[in-house]
Amino acid sequence: MDSLRIDKEKSGQVTLIRISGEFDFQTGGEFLAFVKSLTADELKKVVLNMSGVEWIDSGSLGAVVNLFQKVNLVKGRIILSDLSGKIRKVLQLTNLDSILPTADTERDALAQLEEQ
DSSP: OOOEEEEEEEETTEEEEEEEEOOSHHHHHHHHHHHHHOOTGGGSEEEEEEEEOOOOOHHHHHHHHHHHHHHHHTTOEEEEESOOHHHHHHHHHTTGGGTSOEESSHHHHHHHHHTO
16 A cells, blocks of 8 residues: 655744655655645745655646646645655656755755745
8 A cells, every 4th residue: 555654844944754665656645635734824934755656657747737837826835855866857847846845954955944
């Protein structure tokens, strides 16, 4: 059975979302439900830490784009961090690396968002 773990915490004004496990078409709906539950305040500054995810498929990629769109609706910022080489490659192949900001580490992402 596919399993996705989603953890959320606040670090100052930044919402940290850490996902791990199977993040694919089958678990993408669970992530979408989580995204829907986020408040406008929680969407102002977001770090999506994907260190616990090896790869993503089109369904989970769509869920990440959905989060990106929700953040943009509230004029917020999102940074994806701790991406595996496979996930970086998917973002490059789909040209999403040109619109989805990334950072090597969660710490780097937090520093970028706290500068504002």
